[in-house]
Amino acid sequence: MELEFIRWLSERLPPHPNLKLGPGDDAAILRMAQGDGCVISVDLLTDQVDFDLARVDPTRVGRKALAVNLSDLAAMAARPLAAVVALALPREQALPLAKQLYQGLLPLAEQFNVAIAGGDTNCWDGPLVISVTVVGEVVDGKPLLRSGARAGDQIIVTGKFGGSILGHQFDFQPRVDESLWLAARYPLHAGIDCSDGLTLDLWRLAEASGCGAELDASTIPLADAARELAAQSIDGRTALDHALGDGEDFELILAVPSEAAGELVSRQELACGLSHIGRFVPERGLWLVDESGARRPLVPQGFTH
Amino acid sequence: MELEFIRWLSERLPPHPNLKLGPGDDAAILRMAQGDGCVISVDLLTDQVDFDLARVDPTRVGRKALAVNLSDLAAMAARPLAAVVALALPREQALPLAKQLYQGLLPLAEQFNVAIAGGDTNCWDGPLVISVTVVGEVVDGKPLLRSGARAGDQIIVTGKFGGSILGHQFDFQPRVDESLWLAARYPLHAGIDCSDGLTLDLWRLAEASGCGAELDASTIPLADAARELAAQSIDGRTALDHALGDGEDFELILAVPSEAAGELVSRQELACGLSHIGRFVPERGLWLVDESGARRPLVPQGFTH
Numbered sequence: 001m002e003l004e005f006i007r008w009l010s011e012r013l014p015p016h017p018n019l020k021l022g023p024g025d026d027a028a029i030l031r032m033a034q035g036d037g038c039v040i041s042v043d044l045l046t047d048q049v050d051f052d053l054a055r056v057d058p059t060r061v062g063r064k065a066l067a068v069n070l071s072d073l074a075a076m077a078a079r080p081l082a083a084v085v086a087l088a089l090p091r092e093q094a095l096p097l098a099k100q101l102y103q104g105l106l107p108l109a110e111q112f113n114v115a116i117a118g119g120d121t122n123c124w125d126g127p128l129v130i131s132v133t134v135v136g137e138v139v140d141g142k143p144l145l146r147s148g149a150r151a152g153d154q155i156i157v158t159g160k161f162g163g164s165i166l167g168h169q170f171d172f173q174p175r176v177d178e179s180l181w182l183a184a185r186y187p188l189h190a191g192i193d194c195s196d197g198l199t200l201d202l203w204r205l206a207e208a209s210g211c212g213a214e215l216d217a218s219t220i221p222l223a224d225a226a227r228e229l230a231a232q233s234i235d236g237r238t239a240l241d242h243a244l245g246d247g248e249d250f251e252l253i254l255a256v257p258s259e260a261a262g263e264l265v266s267r268q269e270l271a272c273g274l275s276h277i278g279r280f281v282p283e284r285g286l287w288l289v290d291e292s293g294a295r296r297p298l299v300p301q302g303f304t305h
Numbered sequence: 306m307e308l309e310f311i312r313w314l315s316e317r318l319p320p321h322p323n324l325k326l327g328p329g330d331d332a333a334i335l336r337m338a339q340g341d342g343c344v345i346s347v348d349l350l351t352d353q354v355d356f357d358l359a360r361v362d363p364t365r366v367g368r369k370a371l372a373v374n375l376s377d378l379a380a381m382a383a384r385p386l387a388a389v390v391a392l393a394l395p396r397e398q399a400l401p402l403a404k405q406l407y408q409g410l411l412p413l414a415e416q417f418n419v420a421i422a423g424g425d426t427n428c429w430d431g432p433l434v435i436s437v438t439v440v441g442e443v444v445d446g447k448p449l450l451r452s453g454a455r456a457g458d459q460i461i462v463t464g465k466f467g468g469s470i471l472g473h474q475f476d477f478q479p480r481v482d483e484s485l486w487l488a489a490r491y492p493l494h495a496g497i498d499c500s501d502g503l504t505l506d507l508w509r510l511a512e513a514s515g516c517g518a519e520l521d522a523s524t525i526p527l528a529d530a531a532r533e534l535a536a537q538s539i540d541g542r543t544a545l546d547h548a549l550g551d552g553e554d555f556e557l558i559l560a561v562p563s564e565a566a567g568e569l570v571s572r573q574e575l576a577c578g579l580s581h582i583g584r585f586v587p588e589r590g591l592w593l594v595d596e597s598g599a600r601r602p603l604v605p606q607g608f609t610h
Contacts, residue, residue: 001399002426004400005399005400005403006426008404009407009421009424012411013421017420018419019387019420019422027423028387028389028420030343030387030420030440032337032442038343040387040422041423042391042425042438044425046393046427046431047431048429048430048431049428081335081336082324082345084345084347084438085347086347086349088349088434094310095309095310098306114323115322115323115333115335116321117327118328118332118346120348120436121311122307122349122354123307126352126431126432126434127431129351129436131347131391131425131434131436133389133438135335
């Protein structure tokens, strides 16, 4: 329903003078009276949809609620500044639960120098809801948008993909430092974070840029968890299938001009690793190229809200 | 539980270089690389606590979710810029409900020139939750804090008080324009918006300023709804009782130096009306002075979370 709703809403949201960049990218950019622009993003997590409070430690939920937003700022190459935290807490365990959520969230805030600027803490008879809004700032006037990829650009990703359900979905490192480091040194044309699925988010970036993308099957970096799930072979999906569609990898997907892409991958200056997994092409759509060179259309896979 | 939690949390939140003003006032102020400071506030409303979806039109809920945040910006004399909206929608009626919420929220956003900068729209099996974060900017480097009142300042309020449960709690006008207008022309020492109760919020302002306050009973502007509730006399409370403790008036409570306060009240330049209802005093606490001049201590009344 989210897609249909966003379509309905976007018709009612004309371009606004207060926004340098409106809704539709990983975050929006506000036009301040002075200054380079303030980047804002919100994510709301609910029990039973985004996590199961009966099975996961609340500290990991609190950490994740901030981390997903930091990942959105990373996808904009924005520096995080502050966050506000809104909670709806089940009444019977409100205080210990609130503390645990923050005990997960605060160390991550400290790690990324994010100030907790406020919050709203509520009790109710419903399940846990946690909504975090982060604010950051554009660095050197150069936000990283989804819309800047050009045919011929190479697809570069951080880290590995697939199997996030085995733990990575809570424990991932938002690629804030990596994004700022890369944006300061290399000509990045476009970027998105992989929250819903590698193919789905890559397709979104390509669509926003008005082009298509080709993935080289053999080059996709597979997480150990993707191999583990494939080995369990519950539904016949391969490790590659998991990498292409699982989502919640929270890695960066970048469009980089060829020369810089070559340098990036040969130098390997980041601990998380950088992989060259394909290229952007003129015709819209998504393709997978196997080792024999055979090319087949790929349906964008991942979590749709 | 909120108070206990905030005490626990504040011990874990040392002053942060990214914040010009941290949590504890009506909103926080971020220090941007350039610019005067970005003001941020969040409020989360839940079904059955803040409203009853079975009894109130969802458009009024959507409107209120933005309006309470604008009231917080008004209390800071900040100009609203943008808002992000996070929703947890009951699955069975998600799309029509989301549209109705926005149909109430969007006209208010337009009225106050607030850009909708993004959102996160989720469906789940729980009741409705709506969390709005607003961002604004400080005007001329002069935010209005809670902490600036001095003994001898006069207490000036906008509008009327009491009985908000009869409708005002949804249909109030956030005092954004009034606040900006007043802050530009008069020396306002401190301000807060009355969300939880006139005496409770006044007491908070006085406490933050390290002083006390005296209210003149006969001067408190009583809303028609306060008189109406008193006439129904369900619990024996007078119209004044309702004005002092009902809350959700969303009027401004201001600390103004005597001379300016006199001018303000005699000129009456605002359509909402301005009333002089008492003064700040050196000793901490809250008192009510009746027409005979008798002075009795007042227990701060209102909604505590």
